Amino acid sequence: MVKLPFVRINVFGDSIAWGKGDLVRGGWVNRLKIELYRLNRFLEVTNVSVGGDTTKTLLERFEFEARQREPHIVIFAIGINDSQFYRDPDNHPVSLEEYRSNIKDLISAARGLTDKILMIGLSRVDERKTRPIYEITNTHYTNEEIEKYDEVLKNTAEEIGLVYIPVSDLLEIDDLPDGLHVAGSGHEKIAKRVKQVLLASYPDLLYTDV
Numbered sequence: 001m002v003k004l005p006f007v008r009i010n011v012f013g014d015s016i017a018w019g020k021g022d023l024v025r026g027g028w029v030n031r032l033k034i035e036l037y038r039l040n041r042f043l044e045v046t047n048v049s050v051g052g053d054t055t056k057t058l059l060e061r062f063e064f065e066a067r068q069r070e071p072h073i074v075i076f077a078i079g080i081n082d083s084q085f086y087r088d089p090d091n092h093p094v095s096l097e098e099y100r101s102n103i104k105d106l107i108s109a110a111r112g113l114t115d116k117i118l119m120i121g122l123s124r125v126d127e128r129k130t131r132p133i134y135e136i137t138n139t140h141y142t143n144e145e146i147e148k149y150d151e152v153l154k155n156t157a158e159e160i161g162l163v164y165i166p167v168s169d170l171l172e173i174d175d176l177p178d179g180l181h182v183a184g185s186g187h188e189k190i191a192k193r194v195k196q197v198l199l200a201s202y203p204d205l206l207y208t209d210v
Helices: 028-039 055-069 096-111 143-160 184-201
Strands: 007-013 043-047 073-077 117-120 163-165
Touching: 007 028, 007 055, 028 043, 028 184, 055 096, 073 096, 096 117, 096 143, 117 143, 117 184, 143 163, 163 184
Parallel strands: 007 043, 007 073, 073 117, 117 163
Antiparallel strands: none
């Protein structure tokens, strides 16, 4: 048996990537970790996601946290919180142009560590429960605004030549118990798609040659 060096995969994202809503297996990243470990026991998947993160707050912590872990593959799953707004659809925590700039800056920082970078697209919401999602702050998520940010993410990834993994078509209403966060059924769908793309993109890294 040939012992391969560990392949380190880091996922940077928000509460959906963190796994909120999956009470069974802890989210799509953890489900992906289990599935990949079955293929290659020298894989190391680390979830570095933080609930509530936007591209702005992720930028503030990314370089330090990534350099501590030295990932071979970086996966970004970020942006839905950038698209939220307070009362007025023009009142985003991160504007569309700032979002575009932040995505480019995140990619540039990641490229200082690896050229293997994947971008996860943004999921959609059940607006019956997200307008607003938190009445005390009057915070809203709408599919119209999310789609604008997702399009920027997709176009930026494609312009730079990175893999973009769409998830907007995956989830049903039943997969969104609070309208925003994803139940275990939805996390399973995301994990399967990400696994499929990873295996297609980096087969030499993900299979153990024994």
